Amino acid sequence: MRNLTHPRLLPDSAQIIAVAQADHNKSPAGSLRTQEYGATDAVSHPIVFATSDDPLVRTACTRYCNDWGKNGVGTPPRIRIPRKARPATCCDHHLAVVQPNGDEIDLWDVHDLPGRDWQTGDTIAFSNGQNAGSFFSGRGQMGNGLPDNAATAGGAALAAGLIRESELATHSIPHALFMLTNCVAKRHVYPAIQDGDTICSGAGPHTPFGAHIWFSMSDAAIDALPGSADTKTVMHALHRYGGYIMDSAQGNMDHTDGYVVMLEEGAQFEPFGVPSPMTVYARTHSWSHSPMASRIAPYVTEYALPDTTGVNWSRYLRILDVCYAERTC
Template identity: 30%
Template sequence: MAVTGRPDRIMVPRVCALVAALAVVVGGGTSCSSPSASGALASPFDASSPWRQVIPADAPVDPNSTAMIASVQPTPALNANLVAYGIPIYAAGRDTPTYAVACTRVDYGLCPFAGWPVAIPDGAEPNTGSDGVLVSVQESSGIIFEFWRAVRDGETWTTAFGAVNSLHGSGWGGAATGSGASRLAGVVRVAEIADGEIPHALALQSNNACPTFRAPALKSDGTSTRADCIPEGARLQLDPELDLGSLDLRPGELAVARAMQRYGGYLMDVANTPLSVSFEREADPAADEVGQTYSDAGFRWDYDAMENVPWDKLRVLK
């Protein structure tokens, strides 16, 4: 139920101290005051974060790359999770209501939200997919509250499990995703599509994820035992020699393809599709519509395959 007495105000010093410690654990800066709140939410995580690194020109390719890409490209596609599995991202201010949020999966260990006044804006809703994802960012403290299977019942919020991460950290930590990536990390933002520029690596999912993982992933929820499975934490890149200007790409496809050439994407979760990518859920569209910004960029529907990009030209880096 809702926490009374405005604990989001009286606990700011404690939250700032905890975010400093948290940032050390998950990587990155340790100050509550930098960068600016709006800039940090628009470009989350420390400059040293794996999500913000350009792929070097001489990055080696995994020797099993061809087989792994063939396994997730029976039909060339990178499905855009725009609606049911789009990520609802909310900015929480100092006056945002806070709640004591319990975890319903007690077999996963101590609830990450235990003891926290969890800031959740009025009107916040998880996505409608089976993951029930919701992300709330308390910008003043730099704390990210990440929900898996969030449920609101009147004035009470619960979640199956979740994570608490730092907006100024590495973008890895917790159990909100199968690999331990922050649920905010790698998400294509509405504003980025509007600008035509995505300045970070992307969050990818696959139904052929291995139970093994590689750095920067911390774990894996993959179950595929095929020889061509892809470890969680693997970084995929669109062939950087591909001339995107020669292709007839819609604006959204071009922005995603450029990011996949320059920054690539990390396999960070299991999905029901061969290969998909996380997008921020656009605010206030009709129930099953992608939203005006995405529509203007050429996205037609949920799980748009962005098929004008030759996704069979992907490669897995070593």
């Protein structure tokens, strides 16, 4: 990202940050939180990769649907899916299935599962499904601007912007981050494709979908901080690339009075008999226990990224002008 010293900001950046980072008696004011996760697969974005030998299943969209091939949206009538692939077990029930040709098929609210491994001839039912383009070279964002044209409310692909265990292990996140907040403004900015699904009721201004969050502390200052190298790795990513608010937590998390970054979770590993790399990493790096809100107690999770730097995030967070996402400035 160019001009990291004095970048152009959204006109009401300071006011939005002040509202979003206010203390609502849920977590310390001015902090940044990660989506908690652990042994369960509650609210993750599982991504699985199909081969030409995997079962060929029919697709059935049941709610927010676009015809396949019309305006370049929708899902193909049949997709390949690994036999043991499963959606997230709570809430949005997401699942992304990357096809043998690299197309990422993003599904929201996958339901009516067969109760066994997938077989050729089965039907996978979902409330919204879209072809997000190439997993390997796509934009990670739905570009045609049609409402309901994505598995995430803001329009990002499910695979876009997740923090992966391998990135924390190498202390390098070479991309912008997928971010959440508890509620949003009744407007959106690019790259979001529609207004929010959970509108804030209190006095604003509030964060719009598509907001490009930037952490203004320099790389040198971040490196000089005490505390967790994992937290500082996230800080570096937010300084160099920023993050985009592309979904809302809809009150399901207890740490969403500010902004939340999304982590890779276990749902894409555990059904295949592989321990979640992020859970293993958290346990071996002394991450803190931080359960989700009691309203989703059956899906209580284990860990959250430790913020031990002592930084008041409110002082350094900014919202960049949309020209950076549009690559016009």
